Amino acid sequence: MQNPPKEVMKRITKNGLEYKYHVLNLSSNQIAKEIGLEGKGNQVRRAMKILGIERRTIKQGSKMYFKNKPAVNVEFFKKESREFFYILGLLLTDGSxxxxxxxxxxxxxKEVIEWVAKTIGYQNKIYEEQRKKGMLIKVDGRVIRVKEPKKFYIIRFVNDEVTEILKQFCFVPRKSLTLGFPNIPNEYIADFIRGVIDGDGSVQIYPTITKMGEVITHSRIYVGMGSESFLKGLKKLIETIITGSYEVKQRGGNFYTYKFDNRADIIALGKAIYRHDAFGMERKKERWLTVLEEGDIDGRAYDKSGENNPTSTITTEQAEQIVKLIKTGLSYRKVAETVGTTNWVVEHIGRGETWLDLTGGRVKTNNASHVLNPQLVETIVQTIEDNPKMTYKQISVLLNLPLATIQGVGGGKTWIEVTGGRISEKHGNSVILETEIDEVIELIKKRVSYQEIADKFKVGIRVIEGIAQGRTWAHKTGGKIRKEDKYPKEKILKIIGFLKNTDLLQKEIALMVGIPQSVVQKIGAGKIYQEISGGEIRRKRSKLK
Known part of the structure; x- marks a missing residue:
């Protein structure tokens, strides 16, 4: 058995070590210094290990270290200031x-981290970490690095009092998807917005060439994150400064964006958040200043309407023709071909995003009103009723009419004064009839494959999937259809009995009962058939021989 270092044991007893370490909460280095062994904390640690004195974990030691050393000026966080709300914006977006x-x-x-450290009275070191990967792409089977790994500068500290203050502003653990929006005093709104944009936003500047060959600088403000509620709160604050109103959009999964490229609004926001030469992230501030310096000159602060728009590629006469053609029910593609422009130009006019002085907003197509007459509507109604297995698309081809026109009449959205309302049993392009839907639901419940059901009723498999998932015919299904249990109740009870009362392996139980092992595992874990098993089944495992 090893003996503790003599140098340590000459100066302090085991009880003394325990008292200083666990009661006074001194570190091993501090104890070494007190007993005259400065710089020999490793000997104190070795003595504690041999004597069986329990040591703190790394996490406990870290917390103890930061508790004894506040690391920041707590008073800074107690007072409302422009600097505090700018840093709050950074913490809510890039902090944790x-x-x-x-x-x-x-x-x-680095300059932002150093400024924050100085402002909050940060006393620890600034950590540097390198991302392991940059941006990699594969070319001809070879992986090529197109962007070098970036170096991150990080400040870290533990302070219970500061944490409690920041909690009042929605700064909590695991906030990425659930971040709430804090209450920001009016006089600090601009500073908070600047911090958020420096954290999770971007100021984009890019040139375009007009039809006259002139280069125009465009700009855009963009913020993207996982919390929809926070982004909607930010939108509300920003739109107290600018005149425009823009949407928060979902961009797949749990990611939301808020952006706008109206020059006048960008200038207004920039002037507000950088008033009095406020501190900001250098690379983003430079872009803001570029936009502010250019200002309204050379027609840059234009609205999105009219031939005077320097990026316009069509004349007023062409725009008027596009609007008329859209109203007749022609597709955007056919309108573009007729006028001699691009789909993109026609779509933006149709959606009311350009030429607002001409359109006043979104162009209403009203296909049925412009293309049809009462006699033709009656023909559509008769065709739909006489051909219940034909899709709307097939009927539109048969009658040589736009698909939207047939859908509008059949769904009771247009010409209600002639049709009396919905006349079709179809859901979109579904051709399952009212007389067939009950049988389809029964087959789905009995676990007949979707393909077999689709073949029987001569429809596509997606039609059956839509019914099964409750996306269509929901008034009949009540939502997603619950299928009958695949395995008899007797087999499930037998599996539960084996799991509770034997030491058999799940693989052996599966072979004995004739059910896949994955099903046995899910029953044991309480993921399926909980109403029979009562939940997770805890087993006493026998020792391996």
Whole structure:
């Protein structure tokens, strides 16, 4: 058995070590210094290990270290200021806090981290971390790095008092998808917005060439994140400064964006958030200043309407022709071909995003009103009723009319004064009839394959999938159709009995009962048939021989 270092044991007893370490909460280095062994904390640690004195974990030690050393000026966080709300914006977007109240903020912009550290009275070191990967692409089977790994600068500290203050502003652990929006005093709105844009936003500047060959600088403000509620709160604040109103859009999964490229609004926001030469991220501030310096000159602060728009590629006469053709029910593609322009130009006019002085907003197509007459509507109605298995698309081809026209009449959205309302049993292009839907539902419940059901009723498999998932015929199904249990109840009870009362392996139980092992695993874990098993089945495992 090893003996503790003599140098340590000459100066302190085991009880003394325990008292200083666990009661006074001194570190091993501090104990070594007190007993005259400065710089020999490793000997104190070795003595504690041999004597069986339990040591703190790394996490406990870290918390103890930061508790004894506040690391920041707590008074800064207690007072409302322009600097506080700018830093709050950074923390809510690029910062994090753990359940142990450990606060971190990491950015690639060293000057911002250094400014934040100085402003909050940060006393620890600024950590540097390198991302392991940059941006990689594969070319001819070879992986090529197109962007070098970036260096991150991080500040970290633990302070319970600061954490409690920041919690009042929605700064909590695991906030990425659930981040709420804090209450910001009016006089600090601009500073908070600047912090958020420096954290999760971008100021984009890009040139375009007009039909006259002139280069025009465009700009865009963009913010993207996982919390829809936070982004909607930010939109509300920004739109107290600018005149426009823009949407928060979902961009797949749990990601939402808010952006606008109206020059006048960008200038108004820039002037507000950088008033009095406020501090900001250098690379983003430079772009803001570029936009502000250019201002309204050379027609840059234009609205999106009319031939005077320097990026316009069509004349007023062409725009008027496009509007008329859209109203007749022609597709955007055919309108573009007729006028001699692109689909993109026609779509933006149709959606009311350009030429607003001419359209006043979105162009209403009203296909049925412009193309049809009462006699033709009656023909459509008769065709739909006489051919219940034909899709709307087939009927539109048969009658040589736009698909939207047939859908509008059949769905009771147009010409209600002639049809009396919905006349079709179809859901979109579904051709399952009222007399067939009950049988389809029964077959789905009995676990007949979707393809077999589709073949029987001569429809596409997606029609059956839509019914099964409750997307169509929901008034009949009540939502997603619950299928009958695939396995008899007797077999499930037998599996539960084996799991509860034997030491058999799940693989052996599956072979004995004739059910896949994955089903046995899910029953044991309480993921399926919980109403029979009562939930997860805890088993006593026998020792391997």
């Amino acid at each position: 806090v753990t359940d142990e109240n450990r606060i971190s903020l990491g950015l690639i912009d």
